[in-house]
Amino acid sequence: MIETLIFLIFAGLALASALVVVLHRNAVYSTMSLVVTLISLAVLFVLLGAPFIAALQVLIYTGAIVVLFLFVVMLLNVGREEIGEQRGLVQKGAAVLGAAVLLVVVGLTYMEGYGGAELAPLDEELVSLPGLAAELFGRYLLTFELVGLLLLVAVIAATVLAARPRPAVPAEGDVLAEAPEGREPGADDGGLAEPAGTPGGAV
Amino acid sequence: MLFDLGATAVKLGIFLGVLLGAIAPIMVWVERRGSALIQDRPGPNRLGPWGLLQPAADAIKFFFKEDVTPSAADRPLYLAAPVLAVLPALTTFVFIPFGPTVEVAGRAVPLVVSDASAGVLLFLAIASLGVYSLVLAGYASNNKYSLIGGLRASAQLISYELAMTLAVVAVLIPVGSFRLTEVVAYQQELWTPYGTWNVVPQLLGFLIFMVAAFAETNRLPFDLPEAESELVAGFHTEYSAMRFAAFFMSEYIAMATLSALAATLFFGGWSFFGLVEGAAGVVAGWFGPFWLWMGLFGLGTLLFKTVCFLGLFVWVRWTFPRFRYDQLMRLGWKVLLPLALVHVIVVAAATLAGWL
Numbered sequence: 001m002i003e004t005l006i007f008l009i010f011a012g013l014a015l016a017s018a019l020v021v022v023l024h025r026n027a028v029y030s031t032m033s034l035v036v037t038l039i040s041l042a043v044l045f046v047l048l049g050a051p052f053i054a055a056l057q058v059l060i061y062t063g064a065i066v067v068l069f070l071f072v073v074m075l076l077n078v079g080r081e082e083i084g085e086q087r088g089l090v091q092k093g094a095a096v097l098g099a100a101v102l103l104v105v106v107g108l109t110y111m112e113g114y115g116g117a118e119l120a121p122l123d124e125e126l127v128s129l130p131g132l133a134a135e136l137f138g139r140y141l142l143t144f145e146l147v148g149l150l151l152l153v154a155v156i157a158a159t160v161l162a163a164r165p166r167p168a169v170p171a172e173g174d175v176l177a178e179a180p181e182g183r184e185p186g187a188d189d190g191g192l193a194e195p196a197g198t199p200g201g202a203v
Numbered sequence: 204m205l206f207d208l209g210a211t212a213v214k215l216g217i218f219l220g221v222l223l224g225a226i227a228p229i230m231v232w233v234e235r236r237g238s239a240l241i242q243d244r245p246g247p248n249r250l251g252p253w254g255l256l257q258p259a260a261d262a263i264k265f266f267f268k269e270d271v272t273p274s275a276a277d278r279p280l281y282l283a284a285p286v287l288a289v290l291p292a293l294t295t296f297v298f299i300p301f302g303p304t305v306e307v308a309g310r311a312v313p314l315v316v317s318d319a320s321a322g323v324l325l326f327l328a329i330a331s332l333g334v335y336s337l338v339l340a341g342y343a344s345n346n347k348y349s350l351i352g353g354l355r356a357s358a359q360l361i362s363y364e365l366a367m368t369l370a371v372v373a374v375l376i377p378v379g380s381f382r383l384t385e386v387v388a389y390q391q392e393l394w395t396p397y398g399t400w401n402v403v404p405q406l407l408g409f410l411i412f413m414v415a416a417f418a419e420t421n422r423l424p425f426d427l428p429e430a431e432s433e434l435v436a437g438f439h440t441e442y443s444a445m446r447f448a449a450f451f452m453s454e455y456i457a458m459a460t461l462s463a464l465a466a467t468l469f470f471g472g473w474s475f476f477g478l479v480e481g482a483a484g485v486v487a488g489w490f491g492p493f494w495l496w497m498g499l500f501g502l503g504t505l506l507f508k509t510v511c512f513l514g515l516f517v518w519v520r521w522t523f524p525r526f527r528y529d530q531l532m533r534l535g536w537k538v539l540l541p542l543a544l545v546h547v548i549v550v551a552a553a554t555l556a557g558w559l
Contacts, residue, residue: 028277028280028339028342029280032280032335032339035335051319051320051321051325052320052321052324052381054321054325055321055324055325055327055328056324056328058325058328058329058331058332059324059327059328059331059368062328062331062332063327063328063331063332063334063364064331064361064364067331067334067335067338067357067360067361068357068361070335070338070357071338071354071357071358074338074341074342074350074353074354074357075354128320129320129321129380129381
């Protein structure tokens, strides 16, 4: 009874906030709605008996990745800009197509796999820490390593893009001083002198 | 069912009372008097003995200050940010155990609010949500100093979360569980009959954890998000009255929870080489039930260790100068993270060899 209630509340919250993510015009609000969506999903994971996955979901996605989203949104200061009607027909079409494909896949899985039968409860052993570790580093070791490799490639690509020699005047993103090596040696002013010298640059 | 709910409510009440009623105000006093001691001046000494009532005066002042919202602020986010600061800081305390499982009226009651199987991970997960309050406060204030403070906070907290999580992982490897109760139990049996604190085999991990904890709570020498010499007051520049007090208190509560976590992971938590259980047994022999004394003494020991760490926070704040932002990033990514990785590998190897 209580579990059903919690499920309904957080499933509804997840759907509603997911809609806000897509529909809201302010990118900061969209990002914060994404946080609500991910936390609601984490609650659903706990309900399924997988607190470990729920904790990872919050720790990695909510606590780190979406913070980076927010960071980028704020750094580019797109938050206050109205995202206008310039979204192309292609984009809308792609979105509708993607949703349709997802719907068909989920529907097919439901019809063929389980067809109305009672779903078996989640295997506690499987989603516990030792169970997950055994699966990840046993049966799915190759997949696991390949995903790691993919992430590594992405990191290297990002570093290469970011480390390109820049034109003389550093951009306002230098508040972060992410690449102190990129400067000439002996520049001891850190990243702190530049933002002060560019009034009104940030807001 | 009803009994469990009641027990949980009592335990929650204890923690909330201790955090809001004792730790936060006392820390304000310790910070002000401590800074005065270190800077060789009297500090607030007029209200009550040794100025002990100063926090109450501060609180009353905050209540009566005008609550200003900038006209250009993003109002919903501006109002939500202080709330988001306090919530994670208060919530994480539920995973800290303050005693073993005791028997109350024939039922087993663990002296921890939530002994979730993913305990430490949930602690870190909820603690990591605190960054949103800083970022949103910076964004919603519509002030360039606030915005830069918020940006700095997000980059800094993500950078140091990695090293901190790895230091915690190293503690968990020999324990083989995410439950903080089992981390304490492990330290009670390590090496000697009376146990050994984790800080002995994992000194490096403890140092990494503490440095990261300073960065995570925005304390000097890592208080770049609110560096007053550059950013006025950083992300909370535009906040006044109780909204400012909410940020202020959440910083102290976050310090207290991280101190309690450090005490639990590295310094035996509520236990003290078997002395706590022994003392509770002796006193219970005179009068009162064992579980009551166990809980009181366990909580007292945990609080004592927490307060020691809080004192360290104050001491460091008034002793070290602030880092530069690029130095901060370099320390996080190029020193702490590789050190933490090496530490995890060494601990894993030692565990395999059966030393831990």
